[in-house]
Amino acid sequence: MSTPTQDPVRTLSLREVGPAERGTRADEVVIALSPAFGDPFTKTIVDVPHAEVIRQLLAGIEERGGSARVIKVYKTADLAAIAHFGAKISGSGIAVGVLSRGTTVLHQRDLARLSNLELFPQAPLLDAEVFRMIGANAAQYAQGQSPRPVPTRNDQMARPRWQAKAALLHLKEFECIDHSRNAVEVEPVITRVD
Amino acid sequence: MTAVAPRSASSVQASKRTEVLENRPVNLDGFVEEWPEKGLVAMESDFDPQPSVRVEDGRIVELDGRTRDEFDFMDTYIADHAIDIEACESAMATPSVDIARMLVDPRATRAEVVALGRGLTPAKILDVVKLMNVVEIMMAMQKVRSRRTPANQAHSTSAKDNPIQVAADAAEAAVRGFAELETTLGVVRYAPLVAIGLQVGGQVGRGGVLTQCALEEATELDLGMRGITAYAETISIYGTESVFVDGDDTPWSKAFLASAYASRGIKMRFTSGTGSEVQMGNAEGRSMLFLEIRCILMAKGAGVQGLQNGSISCIGVPGAVPGGIRAVAAENLVASWMDLECASGNDQSFSHSAMRRTSRLVPQLFSGTDFVCSGYSGVPNKDNMFAGSNLDTEDYDDWNTIQRDMQIDGGLRHVREDVILQVRNKAARALQAVFAELDLPAITDEEVEAATYADSSDDYPDRDVLADLDGAKSVMDRGVTGLDLVKILERTGFGDVAESYLQVLRQRVSGDLLQTAAIFTPDFVPLAAINDANDYAGPGTGYRLSGERWEELKKLRHVTSAENPEEEVS
Numbered sequence: 001m002s003t004p005t006q007d008p009v010r011t012l013s014l015r016e017v018g019p020a021e022r023g024t025r026a027d028e029v030v031i032a033l034s035p036a037f038g039d040p041f042t043k044t045i046v047d048v049p050h051a052e053v054i055r056q057l058l059a060g061i062e063e064r065g066g067s068a069r070v071i072k073v074y075k076t077a078d079l080a081a082i083a084h085f086g087a088k089i090s091g092s093g094i095a096v097g098v099l100s101r102g103t104t105v106l107h108q109r110d111l112a113r114l115s116n117l118e119l120f121p122q123a124p125l126l127d128a129e130v131f132r133m134i135g136a137n138a139a140q141y142a143q144g145q146s147p148r149p150v151p152t153r154n155d156q157m158a159r160p161r162w163q164a165k166a167a168l169l170h171l172k173e174f175e176c177i178d179h180s181r182n183a184v185e186v187e188p189v190i191t192r193v194d
Numbered sequence: 195m196t197a198v199a200p201r202s203a204s205s206v207q208a209s210k211r212t213e214v215l216e217n218r219p220v221n222l223d224g225f226v227e228e229w230p231e232k233g234l235v236a237m238e239s240d241f242d243p244q245p246s247v248r249v250e251d252g253r254i255v256e257l258d259g260r261t262r263d264e265f266d267f268m269d270t271y272i273a274d275h276a277i278d279i280e281a282c283e284s285a286m287a288t289p290s291v292d293i294a295r296m297l298v299d300p301r302a303t304r305a306e307v308v309a310l311g312r313g314l315t316p317a318k319i320l321d322v323v324k325l326m327n328v329v330e331i332m333m334a335m336q337k338v339r340s341r342r343t344p345a346n347q348a349h350s351t352s353a354k355d356n357p358i359q360v361a362a363d364a365a366e367a368a369v370r371g372f373a374e375l376e377t378t379l380g381v382v383r384y385a386p387l388v389a390i391g392l393q394v395g396g397q398v399g400r401g402g403v404l405t406q407c408a409l410e411e412a413t414e415l416d417l418g419m420r421g422i423t424a425y426a427e428t429i430s431i432y433g434t435e436s437v438f439v440d441g442d443d444t445p446w447s448k449a450f451l452a453s454a455y456a457s458r459g460i461k462m463r464f465t466s467g468t469g470s471e472v473q474m475g476n477a478e479g480r481s482m483l484f485l486e487i488r489c490i491l492m493a494k495g496a497g498v499q500g501l502q503n504g505s506i507s508c509i510g511v512p513g514a515v516p517g518g519i520r521a522v523a524a525e526n527l528v529a530s531w532m533d534l535e536c537a538s539g540n541d542q543s544f545s546h547s548a549m550r551r552t553s554r555l556v557p558q559l560f561s562g563t564d565f566v567c568s569g570y571s572g573v574p575n576k577d578n579m580f581a582g583s584n585l586d587t588e589d590y591d592d593w594n595t596i597q598r599d600m601q602i603d604g605g606l607r608h609v610r611e612d613v614i615l616q617v618r619n620k621a622a623r624a625l626q627a628v629f630a631e632l633d634l635p636a637i638t639d640e641e642v643e644a645a646t647y648a649d650s651s652d653d654y655p656d657r658d659v660l661a662d663l664d665g666a667k668s669v670m671d672r673g674v675t676g677l678d679l680v681k682i683l684e685r686t687g688f689g690d691v692a693e694s695y696l697q698v699l700r701q702r703v704s705g706d707l708l709q710t711a712a713i714f715t716p717d718f719v720p721l722a723a724i725n726d727a728n729d730y731a732g733p734g735t736g737y738r739l740s741g742e743r744w745e746e747l748k749k750l751r752h753v754t755s756a757e758n759p760e761e762e763v764s
Binding site: 154156157159160161162163164165166167170171174 | 232472514515542546582
């Protein structure tokens with residue numbers, strides 16, 4: 001699977017702007033990224049560029065009138081923990097957690113860590129369109145609404161194609177954990193390369 | 195700050211042949227390199243421990259290079275409950291190559307190799323099977339599997355959790371020969387109705403079929419104790435302490451659950467498989483097969499009669515590394531060698547390639563196991579709520595043909611269309627009667643008709659799901675039991691179905707199904723390792739396909755008559 005050639009190539013830089021702190025905007029969504037997101041990994045398990053993941057999440061949030069902050073977490077590669085941390089510092093209590101391979105969860109501050117608003121466990125089925133819908137739902141949750149959950153997809157042949165690569169990416173992401181490094185707020189810089 | 199661009203595709207122009215190869219289904223499968231330090235390796239790793247054992251005062255104080263103070267709870271459990279202390283020092287002193295040759299050599303009896311196996315540590319067992327190639331693994335399997343007669347298990351599920359579909363497909367699977375039927379759910383709250391559909395449909399197809407419903411453990415046990423299901427299998431165990439603890443479990447809690455089933459005379463087995471630990475990121479640097487051997491010994495130590503293994507839901511992991519499917523065949527072998535019933539996988543979507551699907555199946559199908567598949571999808575894979583199996587309903591005729599080609603018994607048979615339609619229709623009608631008597635949302639005649647001729651859940655009228663879920667809850671709230679269902683079937687004109695169901699329930703009292711690898715014949719004669727012991731001792735011995743059963747397997751959908759070549763026989 002690859003990006004259609006007519007799509008422009010975009011690169012992602014995550015420019016560190018300071019420690020990840022509690023937000024004040026009541027409608028903000030925190031996008032919490034895993035340790036290997038953007039660096040050293042550049043794309044999801046199905047080659048969706050990380051630049052595209054961020055671009056679509058932000059677009060989805062924006063088109064529903066929300067605002068977003070992006071943070072990067074280094075101390076854990078556990079998606080539930082990443083997303084729950086993001087939710088706790090989110091002004092609205094809503095966060096989107098994303099692993100490098102694409103696995104995504106919508107979380108809320110008041111939920112138990114292993115619970116969630118919406119979970120997208122099958123990373124190979126998450127494309128640009130789904131990330132945009134996730135962003136749109138996140139913004140609506142942040143504004144106190146109850147959006148219709150993003151339709152879940154299922155593919156019984158995802159296992160033979162992706163299971164081992166997912167395990168490998170999981171192990172690699174674990175290697176990028178830095179227990180001594182606190183989460184930081186980052187400014188995503190998406191550059192179009194022509 | 196980082197700036198990164200996705201890798202661009204190769205700019206080299208591909209040949210037409212490469213294009214053909216690129217489009218072959220096998221290239222949709224995923225393959226990865228080994229990473230032994232992290233346990234992403236099938237069975238040959240420098241990071242696995244060397245075999246060792248030391249016994250002091252009748253207690254194992256050293257196991258595979260660790261002293262007792264260094265044991266994790268798996269080591270402790272295996273040392274205290276799985277290994278025969280009396281036998282271990284002499285068994286461990288036997289060279290691995292001698293043990294491997296005994297496993298293959300028909301002159302060494304099953305009893306001898308099983309007795310030797312009781313004294314071995316996980317690392318020693320691994321050391322033995324590492325010496326064996328896949329043909330030797332199959333040779334050993336046909337000798338050490340516990341039951342003489344091979345059997346098979348089917349999945350009967352529905353993408354819409356439609357109980358009528360599950361009942362009709364269960365009946366068809368039963369008449370095709372499956373000895374066990376398993377279901378699970380998309381919406382868990384549907385479980386009581388779907389489990390009833392499975393049980394009723396299974397008993398319609400033929401006598402002696404056992405059913406289970408894979409669920410969260412407490413509900414699964416509850417359905418078993420009520421007699422709505424007949425056995426249990428989804429009791430998962432893991433090869434490292436960290437993964438076990440992640441699931442809020444220990445070997446002792448799993449053993450306790452096993453004893454809860456035993457206390458009611460309910461058949462059960464554990465489930466494990468290569469790849470689960472590395473999939474969860476906690477393989478502790480051990481190979482997949484080493485960790486699976488720890489699971490097998492833990493199951494043995496817990497006293498359960500059997501194990502479902504063969505990677506199971508993690509098959510994509512061993513399937514992607516070199517030698518991975520050899521390791522999967524080896525884990526089935528070790529389970530059988532440790533004298534456990536082995537339900538040998540082949541139960542999850544494994545490959546896009548029909549050739550790879552078949553070759554993955556060969557070791558279990560050709561040597562025979564207690565359940566070649568655990569299970570085979572008795573519904574189209576899109577209706578398979580276990581996320582798809584290695585085989586599904588589309589493969590029935592291929593399976594029957596392979597049995598006939600190789601003169602092997604994979605537990606199935608070709609069944610004439612009129613018989614299949616008859617059992618599907620009767621299963622749907624029996625369930626219709628049960629639903630009516632229990633005041634559950636009615637099953638219409640239109641649904642019965644659909645069930646008779648359906649392939650997938652798309653072919654059935656939609657149910658009122660919310661009404662069904664209320665009905666499912668009321669089944670649990672009212673405390674409906676298997677005996678209630680037997681009585682209903684008896685008084686609504688399904689006396690033969692009631693009789694079969696009652697026979698299944700009566701076995702809890704006799705305990706015959708607690709014997710290793712127990713199944714029923716269609717006449718409710720138990721076949722288990724004690725009365726149908728595998729007596730393979732080389733050519734001309736053991737289970738041979740002959741007589742009436744072989745005549746049955748010669749039949750296919752289309753066979754030209756020798757007497758009148760203008761006609762087909764079936």
